[in-house]
Amino acid sequence: MTGEVKRRRRLPVRKILLVLLLAFLTLEVIMLPFPWTVARLRTENPQLTSLMKERIEEAKENHRRYIVHRIYVPLSRISEDMVHAVIVGEDGTFYENGGVDWYEVQQSFKTDIDAMEIVRGSSTITMQLAKNLWFSTSRDPLTKLNEVVSAFMLNHYLSKSRVMELYLNYIEFGRGVFGVEAASGLYYGEPASILERKSGRC
Secondary structure, eight states: OHHHHHHHHHHHHHHHHHHHHHHHHHHHHHHSOOHHHHHGGGTOOOSSOHHHHHHHHHHHHTTOOOOOEEOOOOGGGSOHHHHHHHHHHHOTTTTTSSSOOHHHHHHHHHHHHHHTSOOOOOOOHHHHHHHHHHSOSOOSHHHHHHHHHHHHHHHHHSOHHHHHHHHHHHOBOSTTEESHHHHHHHHHSSOGGGOOGGGTOO
8 A cells, every 4th residue: 555655746756857858858849940950051041140140249239239240151262271271179979970080979978977067068060060159158958958959950961061161151250250261351451261370470
């Protein structure tokens, strides 16, 4: 009899946990981009990203003017030195990983646990692109999980060269400056196609 009472008491707790899990998974799915949204990126270039919208809203809240400077160029018009510098600096396993570098994720997790706060990043180029396109700058676990899942989707639907092209055209290089072409013109007065490592410009 006592065992039956205990089972009856535990049942609601299990139901509550199940409901919470389903709610979390539902929220997760709602926040993720649709597969066809990702697939369209094979040929389409977004006008505004989530990061751009966030910066615009921040400027409005502070009553400041904000202009997005971005000039889209194909990967063929971006110097190989620039591409190489980005890979070395941001994601050394870019061409080998599936959108996520699990070794870095593991090391980052250990470091963050030891420090009891997020102190080490583990985002690949693909994860950074996903974050810029669809999510906020928040570093909470849910956002990070969304980045991971979205990175897998990007890696599945797009070629590595397309991921790199999108990344280099939407990465933020300062207030209102997005993409290597706009940044190169603004800071160095030359197109991204002639940036060279030896000049210290990438």
